[in-house]
Amino acid sequence: MSEPMPDEVPQTSFGFSSRAGTRPRRLLCVESSCDETAAAIVDEDLRVLSSVVASQTALHARFGGVVPEVASRAHVERILPVLDEALREAETRLEDLCAISVVTNPGLVGSLLVGLTAAKTLAMILQIPLIAVNHIEAHLYACRLHARRDVFPAVGLVVSGGHSNLYHCREAVDFELLGSTIDDAAGEAFDKVAAILGLGFPGGPAVQQAASTGNPRAYRFPRSFLKEDRLEFSFSGLKTAVLYEVAGKPPAPYDAAQIPRQRVADLAASFQEAVVDVLVAKCRQALEASGLKTLCVGGGVAANARFRERLDEMRAGGIDVIVPPLSLCTDNAAMSAVAWESFHRGRFAGWDLDVTAGLVRKPRAVKPR
């Protein structure tokens, strides 16, 4: 996040003194970090007044878009209708806003810039503060939104198509990365195994569906680093093991449609069990190592039913496990409500706020070319 630059922030617009006491202040959240264009209005009491995601609404049909829609051009087409819709659903006028948040990391530079430009322009016109949000940290704040109580400090796990990250979350805006995947993300493994088994896209729901009638012990797939202390993930070997089981070693051409249905179900269930075993084990290790008793889980893979079952078991074991509902697990802008934490700490961005691509360990601005 950028350093606060209070000199550049119009101090007069913070208080809304004329409205003070009448209703909670409102924040507009803007998100264009990868496949989704999204906007939300969240008030100071962390109530989500609207949450619009382009691909999940009628807007998506209007543009006839396919998923994934990765081009920044697509974000350009969607951003204004999405902002309009978020304001309309929340019955909020632009002048009702007290701040605007925008996701600036990680993601594709071209995509992120669309949201940033829109957010910056609005903040300048409205003379209200701009707040930078990290997409992955926002995924964990979805737990705070859902729980409606303080959840930090906690161990945080973000599992999605692009990330498999474990964090020590000291507070809502103070995260330390404990470990991540050294190759494929968990959600990516679901997508690729779905492709191997001929189950279609997106892979998460497809594999889960197939696995529901399968035997999770039919195949013994590798569980990388399961017994090791390192808080890292590796799902590439698991994906390859499924491929070898299906296509032989080395893999020969095959027709996924010819794999017997029960075999597909058993392969899917055994694969899913291996992923979930590792995710659960690494969460347990992180909890033990940190001495924390709270686990926050976010990201699209947190929607997986088998994973949720296993998290329920942890809950029964005395861990406070927080998993948001599906709409807050997959990409959305409401989770950017984490910006309220920055707002209350006076951490505002300057007008020179820029985007940063990728999961950067040492924060580094993207160099203009």
Add this chain to the structure above:
Amino acid sequence: MNFVSNSWTFQSRSEEATARLGVALASVLERGTVVALIGHLGAGKTRLVQAVATAAGVDRREVSSPTFVLVQEYEGRWPIYHFDVYRLGGDDEFLDLGAEEYLNGDGICFIEWADRLEGSLRPDLRITIGATGEFEREFRFETMSPGGMALLDRLKASIGPPESA
């Protein structure tokens, strides 16, 4: 010096040999080189980029699959731009990412699933990875450009005779 070859095959019998190939590649790559990577799921495309990046001074933990995020940047001896076009619909979407800026930039570009791009890519080096066993891999190098041919010659010299593989 007319006998510059435009293809070469490296047989790797272990992950260690693949790592050695990564070190050799890192020692001969130059800024601006574009490398196309081709191979089925699990062939070892990301693994090879990891090997090169690690040899170029990047923390191995930073190098992961860019399938979802589409491009990752690493800062090593030179910048490395690690693409994965698996999810893309074709050339148009690739160019929409701003790929040309990367391809004409000052770093090394690796593009996984490059065979999904038909017209927009003119790689200096094309590496096709095939699994010949559980840990055995065949790396077939091809090039059409004079710069690529010189690079390939340096690579062969760097890695030594086949029996060391």
